[in-house]
Amino acid sequence: MAEVSVKQLADVVKTDVKRLLEQLAEAGVAGKTADSSITDEEKGRLLAYLRKSHAPSGDNDGKKITLKRKTTSEIKVAGGIGRQNKTVSVEVRKKRTYVKRTAVLEEEQKRLDDEREAREAEEAKVRAEKEAREAKADAVKRAQEEAAAKAKAEEDARKQAEVDARRAAAEPTRKRAEDKKPVAAPAPAKPVKRDDERATRYGRKELHVASEKSGKRKKKTRARSGPVRVDGSHGFERPTAPVVREVAVPETITVGELAQKMAVKATELIKAMMGMGMMATINQVIDQETAMLVVEEMGHKAKALKDTDLEDQVLGLGADGENVEQVTRPPVVTIMGHVDHGKTSLLDHIRTTRVAAGEAGGITQHIGAYHVKHEKGLITFLDTPGHAAFTAMRARGAQVTDVVIIVVAADDGVMPQTIEAIQHSRAAEVPMIVAINKIDKPEADADRVKNELVKQEVVPDDWGGDVQFVNVSAHTGAGIDELLDAILLQAEVLELKAAPKMPASGIVIESTLDKGRGPVATVLVQNGTLKKGDMLLAGAEYGRVKAMFDEAGIAIDEAGPSMPAQVLGLSGTPGAGEQAIVVADERKAREVALHRQGKHRDIKMASQSVKLEDVFAQMGEADSKALNLLVKADVQGSAEALRDALSQISGEEVKVKIVSSGVGGITESDANLAQASNAVIIGFNVRADAGAKRIIAEHGLDLHYYSVIYDAIDEVKRAVSGMLAPEIRETIIGIAQVREVFSSPKFGQIAGCLVTEGTVKRGAPIRVLRDNVVVFQGELESLRRFKDDVNKVEAGTECGIGVKNYTDVRAGDQIEAFERTEVRRTL
Numbered sequence: 001m002a003e004v005s006v007k008q009l010a011d012v013v014k015t016d017v018k019r020l021l022e023q024l025a026e027a028g029v030a031g032k033t034a035d036s037s038i039t040d041e042e043k044g045r046l047l048a049y050l051r052k053s054h055a056p057s058g059d060n061d062g063k064k065i066t067l068k069r070k071t072t073s074e075i076k077v078a079g080g081i082g083r084q085n086k087t088v089s090v091e092v093r094k095k096r097t098y099v100k101r102t103a104v105l106e107e108e109q110k111r112l113d114d115e116r117e118a119r120e121a122e123e124a125k126v127r128a129e130k131e132a133r134e135a136k137a138d139a140v141k142r143a144q145e146e147a148a149a150k151a152k153a154e155e156d157a158r159k160q161a162e163v164d165a166r167r168a169a170a171e172p173t174r175k176r177a178e179d180k181k182p183v184a185a186p187a188p189a190k191p192v193k194r195d196d197e198r199a200t201r202y203g204r205k206e207l208h209v210a211s212e213k214s215g216k217r218k219k220k221t222r223a224r225s226g227p228v229r230v231d232g233s234h235g236f237e238r239p240t241a242p243v244v245r246e247v248a249v250p251e252t253i254t255v256g257e258l259a260q261k262m263a264v265k266a267t268e269l270i271k272a273m274m275g276m277g278m279m280a281t282i283n284q285v286i287d288q289e290t291a292m293l294v295v296e297e298m299g300h301k302a303k304a305l306k307d308t309d310l311e312d313q314v315l316g317l318g319a320d321g322e323n324v325e326q327v328t329r330p331p332v333v334t335i336m337g338h339v340d341h342g343k344t345s346l347l348d349h350i351r352t353t354r355v356a357a358g359e360a361g362g363i364t365q366h367i368g369a370y371h372v373k374h375e376k377g378l379i380t381f382l383d384t385p386g387h388a389a390f391t392a393m394r395a396r397g398a399q400v401t402d403v404v405i406i407v408v409a410a411d412d413g414v415m416p417q418t419i420e421a422i423q424h425s426r427a428a429e430v431p432m433i434v435a436i437n438k439i440d441k442p443e444a445d446a447d448r449v450k451n452e453l454v455k456q457e458v459v460p461d462d463w464g465g466d467v468q469f470v471n472v473s474a475h476t477g478a479g480i481d482e483l484l485d486a487i488l489l490q491a492e493v494l495e496l497k498a499a500p501k502m503p504a505s506g507i508v509i510e511s512t513l514d515k516g517r518g519p520v521a522t523v524l525v526q527n528g529t530l531k532k533g534d535m536l537l538a539g540a541e542y543g544r545v546k547a548m549f550d551e552a553g554i555a556i557d558e559a560g561p562s563m564p565a566q567v568l569g570l571s572g573t574p575g576a577g578e579q580a581i582v583v584a585d586e587r588k589a590r591e592v593a594l595h596r597q598g599k600h601r602d603i604k605m606a607s608q609s610v611k612l613e614d615v616f617a618q619m620g621e622a623d624s625k626a627l628n629l630l631v632k633a634d635v636q637g638s639a640e641a642l643r644d645a646l647s648q649i650s651g652e653e654v655k656v657k658i659v660s661s662g663v664g665g666i667t668e669s670d671a672n673l674a675q676a677s678n679a680v681i682i683g684f685n686v687r688a689d690a691g692a693k694r695i696i697a698e699h700g701l702d703l704h705y706y707s708v709i710y711d712a713i714d715e716v717k718r719a720v721s722g723m724l725a726p727e728i729r730e731t732i733i734g735i736a737q738v739r740e741v742f743s744s745p746k747f748g749q750i751a752g753c754l755v756t757e758g759t760v761k762r763g764a765p766i767r768v769l770r771d772n773v774v775v776f777q778g779e780l781e782s783l784r785r786f787k788d789d790v791n792k793v794e795a796g797t798e799c800g801i802g803v804k805n806y807t808d809v810r811a812g813d814q815i816e817a818f819e820r821t822e823v824r825r826t827l
Helices: 006-013 017-026 040-054 101-169 171-180 255-262 266-275 288-297 307-315 343-351 388-399 416-427 446-455 480-494 586-606 612-623 636-647 668-677 690-699 709-723
Strands: 064-077 086-099 246-249 252-254 285-287 301-304 332-337 368-374 377-383 403-409 432-437 468-471 505-514 518-527 535-538 541-544 547-549 564-568 579-583 625-633 654-663 680-684 703-706 727-744 748-761 765-770 773-785 792-794 798-803 814-823
Touching (some): 006 017, 086 101, 246 255, 246 288, 255 266, 285 288, 332 416, 343 368, 368 564, 403 416, 432 480, 468 480, 505 654, 535 586, 541 586, 579 586, 625 636, 625 668, 625 709, 636 654, 636 709, 654 668, 654 709, 668 680, 680 709, 703 709, 773 792
Parallel strands (some): 246 301, 332 377, 625 654, 680 703
Antiparallel strands (some): 252 285, 368 377, 505 579, 535 579, 547 564, 727 748, 748 792, 748 798
């Protein structure tokens, strides 16, 4: 190659001349200028230097080369009104790495060779194991054949000895017969066909594989030297008895799946069900009891499968946790009682916060979980609402608690929700502590409260009972320390233990849908430790815990036993009261969640089967009015309580139908559903988004916002009352006695009457009574006093009455005048 100058080389490689001179100097080629010529040897030295400098620690051996390029340019930027333009230098740096193609091909070839060698080694290992098994089987078979041949030889020898003995005894007689008869050739012996070798019409004996044979055709192996042995026995045999299977029947199952479990055709199963009087299709869902009857009818054994069996199998819930270290855990205390008896205010004083002031209407409408660090120990409090509509919330709180505090106002006494809280505590078999609140009021009477509770079989410990009574005041703080002492004493008696090193398990206290954070579930950890990043399964929802917060909104990384935590990351809002458990991996969690969702859907479909009674009931309800409601609430518990309370408002003439209920704000799909079903939208502590507002405004939908539950219930009651047909009441305003009957050419028959009671008015509806029996009902056509028309006639006055469209008025009859009034009905 002809020599080139440094400047020409820089143009070829597209680099700066100054940079190229520096690289030449670093490579040992010094003293060059831009116009100096450069030889091939010097180019080689430069290339070797560049390869060495760009190779990382010499690992690539020249297989990679990295080039860097830096260019500088200038641009002008306008400086604005009254300012000069600015010049800005822009430096662009580029870096590119080139890999030698032959090196890549060598690495790929090496990888393929390694995989091929590993595959060949695995095949050789499998082939050796197979040959060893075949050799062992051949040895066993040869030993069996040799033993059979030996036994057969001994049997043949014994038979031959018997034959020889018989021949020896009959030898003289045979010789005399041979002398008299000519010798004939012996006939060939007819082979005896064994019973197990008879051919069927298909050319083979049976269709069932024998126990010592295999119906699968084996691959041909390498021929071995030795005598060829032929086994004439067939590889199939007839089953001697019907196969009875144990069929596991879940709560719901389709006909096709049941047939598959019994290994019969679906048509045969449907035919058997028709014989039992049941019509079904292959995809129809039947319940567990029906499926078990069908299985027994088909001759198999039915085993009822619980829903938890599959979940225990997948989740491994039966793990033995007794060997795990058990430590003392804080008690979980639920505060229950009647509305406005001071439950939340009492908890406020313990927590030194103000929660009740922030509740709508001054009443608790959510179930809250709080972890209180007190100098006397750690306690977890659950605050439940006292309104009658929140019965399910209170029952849920009693199920997950260790101690129940029944708060009773000293000035109000025992109320309906107080009695209900006592019943919930007894049903859950949880010890109670009675806190008599508002003891600082002048009208407080603690003895009256005790007497009323004794009637409910809640006897104080100082009266010989087993329930601790503490007088407290949420306003002044009196008795708070005694109440905490009673709680910790009860917890010490219960000896509460938990294993913090196990996977976490607990219960969902409440759930909500946050627009910014997604589904948020408040989980009370009962055992183990819930950590950030765990895969959590809660009811029919699952997800990895992305973040956790305590009741104050502070982020935490883990929650131990008896600790409440707000969990983010679930696939949806789980139902309040659902069990929450940490699962090993996401696949198992998804499997169980989908199983629960499908089970819920199948149960719902199975319960929707049409019955004749339902058809008659629907025909009778065709004339009744319906008020459709779409309910959206902030949390799951409020939606449940509101849905149950509104459904109970229904009467005979007006039905309240909950079209849909859910958690979260009112969305565009909710508005479309309300428009399609002609429903009233109720938002409980939630609001409609922009899309929903647009649809509501376009179609004029009825939207109501509420923050207090009894406001919503009262307004729906008023709406239902307005839809009731008004009651028609009749009031008798006057009675006239007929004395004589006159004929008038203009008015027909005129009854001469004496008004005995009340007032008879013109235009009022009347009834004609004869012997106290109504013979006609109509209205007055004319009312005259002497020769003048009058509008009304008072009692004790004579008058003439013309009855419209009736000509059979007789003397002695009574004419009864009355008025009809509409009375608005209420529930």
